[in-house]
Amino acid sequence: MVTFTLMVIIFAMVKRKSTQFRPITDMAERYCQEYVKTPDNQAEAAKRAGYASPDNAASRMMKDERIQKRITELMTERNKRLRVSADYVLMRLVEIDQMDVLDILNDDGTLKPIRDWPKIWRTTLSGFDLSSTIMNMNEDSIETILKKIKWPDKVKNLELIGKHVDVNAFKERLEVNVNVSIANRMAAARKRAQGRGGNDE
Template structure:
């Protein structure tokens, strides 16, 4: 592998930040005018592409994120049940009682804070709304990950011969071909 210039090495590292070649080129020191072209050009160079793969692999090993981790997280999200955070009376459990998957995966919480006395020493926080992950999108990602393809239209085509049997294939001489063609054209009702 050819040694990369310091600017090319910086491009590779910056590319991993947001996978945007133009922005990576600018951050690596290329001019804004040529950033788009240089970013695209850099990505097409085998040595740079190989270095980006090396850096991605090293990063994934450092943070221990791989296909198994992603699949496990998708399964955890799919198995989230609102009963995990509700008390028997329908009220919400305290946050520290929630399973970790709930605390780390929610998209948002709307909390209303009210002051219950005038000296502002007593406040009450009321959870008004919980926004949890899109379960359908999560199932799509799971399906793609394990190649279920449940959300893809499935169509099959089969070619069969006479009475559903196999298609007969035969090598014809030029003269046999011409004869067969004449017979087909004679039988054609069009």
């Protein structure tokens, strides 16, 4: 009995070895590579990496500090390659916020040809509708008319700017006056003391 108790104590004292210095497996490396491609779908990354139970594998992987570190390394490398930084993201958001419909209109209110639009308009539109009409039956000339354009959601864009620069413009704030709170508590305590027949000293 003493021997068994001693073994239990020794076993409890021995800590499991940390895995943080052990290299990750080839399959885990594939998971990291796939995760960087689609960071919003961990299970899909695990499936493409070859795991039989993608949901369980993804959950297990994301708890491993080695995997987290490797994913961070890969994302940092990718951002450097693409020259994407926090400044770049903020600059693009500000450009979108400053888009003005007058940039793509002629003085008479008609749309300018797309080739004459500023680059921010050409690269940021959410969608557009074109219609084609035959101008001359003999020459088969076709005129393409831009009927409708859909530009980015400006409110959503402002929210992203607000989050990016941490102005907390869209957070509800709750201000508490600590002095009033303490004063109220002291007054309530006095009333309770007087109710029990104590003095107010």
